[in-house]
Amino acid sequence: MTDFKRDGSHLAYCPPVDKWDDWMELDPEAWPRRVEKHYDLVPTICFNCESACGLLAYVNKETGKVDKFEGNPMHPASRGRLCAKGPATINQIHDPDRVLYPMKRSGARGAGKWARTSWAEVLETFGTRIRKAIQEGRGEEVMYHVGRPGHDFIMDRTLQAWGIDGHNSHTNVCSSSARLGYLLWHYADRPSPDHANARFILLLSAHLESGHYFNPHAQRIIDGKMAGAKLAVMDPRLSNTASMADYWMPTYPGTEAAVLLAMAKVILDENRFDAAFVKNWTNWEELEVDGFRAKGQTFEALTEALKKHYAQFTPQFAEKESGVKADVIVKTAREIAAAGSRFASHLWRGSASGNLGGWQPARALMLLHVLTGSVGTEGGHNLNAWNKFVPKTFKTPPPQKHWNELLYPQEWPLCTHEMSFLLPHFLKEGRGRIEAYFTRVFNPVWTFPDGFSWIEMLRDEEKVGLHAALTPTWSETAWFADYVLPMGFSSERHDLMSQESYAGKWIGFRQPVNRVLRERTGEKFEYTYQANPGEVWEEDEFWINLSWAIDPDGSMGIRQYFESPYRPGEKLTVDEYYGWIFDNSVPGLHETAKKEGLTPLQYMRKYGAFEITRDVYKQNEKPVSAADLAGSTVESNGVVTKAGKSVGVMVEDKAVVGYNTPSRKLELFSKTMADWKWPEFTLPEYYRSHIHRSAQAASMGRLAEDFDPKYTPVVEWPKDSRGDVYTLLPIFRLPNLIHTRSGNAKFLYEISHKNPLWVNPVDAQKLCGVRTGDLMKVHTEIGYFVLHAWVTEGLTPGVVACSHHLGRWRINKDDQVERMSSAWVDLKEVGKGQWKMRQLESVSPYDSPDPETKRVWWSDAGVHQDITFPVHPDPISGMHCWHQMVRVEKAGPNDRYGDIFVDTNLSFAVYQRWKALARPAPGPGGLRRPLWIPRVVRPEEAAFYIKK
Ligand code: SF4
Numbered sequence: 001m002t003d004f005k006r007d008g009s010h011l012a013y014c015p016p017v018d019k020w021d022d023w024m025e026l027d028p029e030a031w032p033r034r035v036e037k038h039y040d041l042v043p044t045i046c047f048n049c050e051s052a053c054g055l056l057a058y059v060n061k062e063t064g065k066v067d068k069f070e071g072n073p074m075h076p077a078s079r080g081r082l083c084a085k086g087p088a089t090i091n092q093i094h095d096p097d098r099v100l101y102p103m104k105r106s107g108a109r110g111a112g113k114w115a116r117t118s119w120a121e122v123l124e125t126f127g128t129r130i131r132k133a134i135q136e137g138r139g140e141e142v143m144y145h146v147g148r149p150g151h152d153f154i155m156d157r158t159l160q161a162w163g164i165d166g167h168n169s170h171t172n173v174c175s176s177s178a179r180l181g182y183l184l185w186h187y188a189d190r191p192s193p194d195h196a197n198a199r200f201i202l203l204l205s206a207h208l209e210s211g212h213y214f215n216p217h218a219q220r221i222i223d224g225k226m227a228g229a230k231l232a233v234m235d236p237r238l239s240n241t242a243s244m245a246d247y248w249m250p251t252y253p254g255t256e257a258a259v260l261l262a263m264a265k266v267i268l269d270e271n272r273f274d275a276a277f278v279k280n281w282t283n284w285e286e287l288e289v290d291g292f293r294a295k296g297q298t299f300e301a302l303t304e305a306l307k308k309h310y311a312q313f314t315p316q317f318a319e320k321e322s323g324v325k326a327d328v329i330v331k332t333a334r335e336i337a338a339a340g341s342r343f344a345s346h347l348w349r350g351s352a353s354g355n356l357g358g359w360q361p362a363r364a365l366m367l368l369h370v371l372t373g374s375v376g377t378e379g380g381h382n383l384n385a386w387n388k389f390v391p392k393t394f395k396t397p398p399p400q401k402h403w404n405e406l407l408y409p410q411e412w413p414l415c416t417h418e419m420s421f422l423l424p425h426f427l428k429e430g431r432g433r434i435e436a437y438f439t440r441v442f443n444p445v446w447t448f449p450d451g452f453s454w455i456e457m458l459r460d461e462e463k464v465g466l467h468a469a470l471t472p473t474w475s476e477t478a479w480f481a482d483y484v485l486p487m488g489f490s491s492e493r494h495d496l497m498s499q500e501s502y503a504g505k506w507i508g509f510r511q512p513v514n515r516v517l518r519e520r521t522g523e524k525f526e527y528t529y530q531a532n533p534g535e536v537w538e539e540d541e542f543w544i545n546l547s548w549a550i551d552p553d554g555s556m557g558i559r560q561y562f563e564s565p566y567r568p569g570e571k572l573t574v575d576e577y578y579g580w581i582f583d584n585s586v587p588g589l590h591e592t593a594k595k596e597g598l599t600p601l602q603y604m605r606k607y608g609a610f611e612i613t614r615d616v617y618k619q620n621e622k623p624v625s626a627a628d629l630a631g632s633t634v635e636s637n638g639v640v641t642k643a644g645k646s647v648g649v650m651v652e653d654k655a656v657v658g659y660n661t662p663s664r665k666l667e668l669f670s671k672t673m674a675d676w677k678w679p680e681f682t683l684p685e686y687y688r689s690h691i692h693r694s695a696q697a698a699s700m701g702r703l704a705e706d707f708d709p710k711y712t713p714v715v716e717w718p719k720d721s722r723g724d725v726y727t728l729l730p731i732f733r734l735p736n737l738i739h740t741r742s743g744n745a746k747f748l749y750e751i752s753h754k755n756p757l758w759v760n761p762v763d764a765q766k767l768c769g770v771r772t773g774d775l776m777k778v779h780t781e782i783g784y785f786v787l788h789a790w791v792t793e794g795l796t797p798g799v800v801a802c803s804h805h806l807g808r809w810r811i812n813k814d815d816q817v818e819r820m821s822s823a824w825v826d827l828k829e830v831g832k833g834q835w836k837m838r839q840l841e842s843v844s845p846y847d848s849p850d851p852e853t854k855r856v857w858w859s860d861a862g863v864h865q866d867i868t869f870p871v872h873p874d875p876i877s878g879m880h881c882w883h884q885m886v887r888v889e890k891a892g893p894n895d896r897y898g899d900i901f902v903d904t905n906l907s908f909a910v911y912q913r914w915k916a917l918a919r920p921a922p923g924p925g926g927l928r929r930p931l932w933i934p935r936v937v938r939p940e941e942a943a944f945y946i947k948k
Contacts, residue, residue: 014073014080015041015056017607023058038062040517043072043608045497045510047150047490048085048738051213052497053078054609055086055490057513066093066491066513075508076611077216077501084736086215088745092489093533095744096848097818098473099486100534110459110480112812119535119545122468122483126436127549129466130162133435134556139164140404141435141465145420146170147442148741150510151495151539152390154577156937158543160397161561162550165404167937171417173448175212176879178352179416181362183933184670186375187660189416190384192500193344194617195229196220197379200339202232202332202368204256204347204361206239210733212348216501224344224379232332234259234324235350237732237758237801238794247332250796253727253883254355254689255322260364261686262318263333265310267371268303272337274373275299280651281620282370283663285637286671289683294669309683321686323796336368342379343372354731354883355689356712356874363684370666376618378503383659386619387500389507389612391585393577394565403928403943406432410946413921413929414676415878417936421448421871424457425911427464435465440539441487443475443740446808449880450782450907451867452835455480470539474816475740476809486536488512489741493528493538494574496581504614507586509578509604512538516605528574540574575601587612624648624655639664662932672930677919678876687711690872691727691883693798699725699885711875713913715885718906721779723889724766728778729758729801730865731882737805743818746852753821753843755806755862756790757888762797764789768890775891778802780868780884781910783835783902786895787863800888806862807898809837819846820853823861823898833905837864839898863898870910875917922946 015023020041027035038061046053046069054075058068069089073080092098102122107113133141144159145168159166171179179189195201195217201224205211208218225231225244232247233239234256242248251259267273278284279299287294292305315326336343347365352358366381374380406426407418419426421444427433445451445458457463458480469478470485478484487493491513498507515531529537544562548571551558564570565580582589582600589610593603604610624632624640624647632642632655640648640655648657649664658664662671673681687708688694694707699715734752742748757776764770774789778800787802795801808822817824823839830836845856872881921928926945929935 014071017074022061037067039067042511042513042516043074043606044491044513045495045508045608046082046086046089047148047493047510048089048741049212050148050150050499051078051215051501052499052508053082053086053215054080054508055082055089057491059513059517064514066090069490072608074607075609076504076506077499077508079219081215081219083215084748084751085738085742085745088742088747089490091745091747091852092472092741093491094850095473095818096850096853097744099471099484100536101486102535103484105482109461109482110455112479112816114484114816117483119529119537122485123545123549126466126468126546127552129436130546131550131556134162134164134550138435140166140402140406141433142166143168143406143434143436144438144440145442146440147447147739150441150497152497153393154540154543157393157397157561158547159937160400161547161558163400163558165400165402165407165937165939165943168407168418168420168423169936170420170442170447172415172419172878173353173421173880173882175348175353176416177358177874177877178348178362180359180414180877181352182366183416184363184672185366185370185661185666186383187932187934188383188385189934190500191346192382192384192387192503193217193346194377194379194382194503195344196223196227196502197342198224198229198339198344199342199379200230200232200335200344202234202336202343202345202365203241204234204345204352204365205350206235206237206241206732207346208241208244209239209735213499213501216499217346220502230335236729236796236799239732240735247328249324249328249332251322251324251351252796253729253799254351254357254692255318256351257357257360257364257684257686258313258318258321259324259329260361260368261310261313261684262315262329263336264364264367264371265307265313266315266330266333267337267368268307268310270334270337272334273371274340275303277373278370278668281375281666282668283661283665284668286663287669287683289669313686337372339374340372341374341377343369343374344380345369349731353879354729354881355691356872356881357687357689357876358874358879358881359877360685360687364686367668367684370668375666376620378617382500382503382617383619384500386616387503387505389498389505389586391496391507391581394580394584395561397561399938399940401940401943403939408928408935410921410928411915411918412873412875412878413923413927414876414933416934417878419873419878421450421880422873422911424450424453425871425908427457428908433463433465437464437467438470439467439477439481440470441472441741443477445476445480445867446864447739447804447866449866449869449882450871450904451476452902453904453907456833456904470542472536473741473744474818479811479816485542486534488528488532488536488538492532492536494540494578496578503616505612505616506609507612508609511605511608538574540577544572578604586610620656620658622657624657629655637663660932672933676923676930681876689883690881691885696725696727696885711917713917715781717781717887718779718783718903721784721887723777723779723887726763726886726888727799728884728886729799730804730869730884732801732803734803734805739805740808742805743808743821746820746856749821750858753806753858753862754860755803755865756788758795758801759789759791760795760797760799761791761793763800764791767888770890775895775897777889777891777895778865779887779889780870782870782904782906783868783900785863785865785868786891786897786899788897800886802865804866807864808861809839809864813841819843820856821861825898833903835900835902835904837898837900838896864900868900868902870907871914872910873914873918875914875919
């Protein structure tokens, strides 16, 4: 097993730290001559996914340019290793098509005419508009909408300093359902599996190759496998991950919870569960189900009630639902039970984000952890909150007083994150308007469902008054902005990041490489854009300066949070912001830095990351502090309370902190679900997804017995759609691409540049003998798209699949585009809300200052599918349910590769059908949402109550 060592000796092939000031390599281009190249190596953090792996920028001493990026061996999570996207940062920073200066539109919105402007003008324009909105009590009309955060906390602080409820995110098209499933159990909304020490690992994902935190996790999954762990993968696709598994379980999409509950039944029936753990660490005494009330009953009675409740989930039933053989289900269940406390798993997107009720697989998966006692253990399931470190900053603003109904509307009181993907529909319904809108590393026109509704919203100046796209690259969304503001890549900005990568805690520091190097030699910069290419800025300095522009004299109470903690009344610098954090709130950093004669900031600039602690387990067993115990009382359910707030729970006569749930235990029984109008889901359950075969039959007018319209809206096909009905898997990632930002990375696009429709040979036969390369037309509920088929056995029959990482498009042929990754298209609104897109020209080599663009050899950019999907808000989690029921046919004579048609009138109707399934607030006491459930940028408690 490769373990991280602070001196980097675990990776002998990496440059040792003492040589980072002058690292020599031979120039491969000069071979066979021996020509030395000398580098400064500067650590930073990758910005291409949320794993936050450590990069080393190789800065050529002769040219001052970054020549390449490799892994930082001093980073505790990535340990010197990267996926393909880390080194490809070099393409991003040298991209000849990137945005280098702030741009302002010079024609109508969406007309594609731009003129260069200054940062001063940008700050003045937005500062004035936002100040006026806040002063007039319209703070909720200011919205910051983030795609890829890439940092922790600073935006929460900024928005709360402005006193507004204006944080929007992409999370409800990403991970909200999985998060709800987890948080209902233990408040923390993400798993932190200890893969390296596990004996059995179950992935409901392609986690060895893609996904959140996958590179740090993948290393540790392999560590675990090399130490003897077995790996099982549930995925309808034979992904690269599934190909590495001991058990590939190709579940029919949306049936994963049925399989997991069948495993739970095996473990229960065979009495292989950890009774002591369940008894001590779940709220089993609160359970009420099927007429059974656990209160006052024995634990044995409880287990009998559970066995009875899950009796329907026989392995045979699960096989019928999922297609996975019953004997495989039984075998894996027994192996999981045998692994006991060393059972680890991961679920993030996949079944959770694809399906109606996608939060149930996470809830059912956690039941397996609870039954095996593998929560908080070495080799088991730990909580993200135990392993992710978010430091405190100086002078924290108070929570805002307002509640923004455009973010958290009453229909979805249990949504974990903002209902971001419904924003165009909310504005269409007249729920509000936006005065100042910031989209930041966010491209909803392309990455969200129903992109044409986004275009309709963004081009409407009544609905969106002023829009700035803060982005490192051009995007389909930036096209419809008023301002395009260039932001930095990995080596051009400061950020703090920490993730739950393993059973430890670490913090990583992204930094602007050129500025840092030049400041080492005595140069001084007021702002990072002065050292970056063009005038590419970093957000930290932008928000500080914008806050000063909003409140120039400090009279609004905003400016105080952006003043130096060391120089009263003067503007905060990034060195001061991060220096204060490193000095005051990272445990152990001060002492470690001091040993090397460095300040904490110097230490972080030198190494780029710091491990705070490791081997973090069983945080629930920590004793309640003496201060909290003094004057506390113990309630009848064992919860220890003080001043009306719970601080712990009694377990085996000890007061321990437990979990942040109402019972302070793992919530096997969720009273929250009963209180918020979903009493049928108080326990982990399985219910059928919107793409289940019964729903497919209903869409064709054949109502099956097992179809319940109370949970599943019936699909209404557009009148000219044809073909057999399939389930489309549209959300699998390609390991080497990241949504919008990889569009300018030649090294990545030459690996993947096509997203064909995967079709199983059985289905290919049914579809009149379709062969690889044939043109197919895929009808959704609101339109269609046309692409090539790829016939493959790597997919369950009855299901088709298409990766969402391709299909970029551009309206201008040669300007404001990423030419190596996009097709030039003709985009037309042919009737009200009826949109047609046809590809005019695809990818070809082109002249630019970068010789690589002449070497582009591929001629395809893929096909955009997300834009043909309607929104599907899950009635409970609020998550967009990505899987699509589609009709598939061979394309006709008038169809061309890449053709797209969408009717946004239909998409609005689909939205209404799904909204009708929700069970809106108020909940108990007139609440908008449960007080105990976390909320992003949480307002003050009074705002949680609906005003009468
Ligand atoms: S996993 Fe890849 S893309 Fe993500 S941070 Fe690490 S190197 Fe970058």
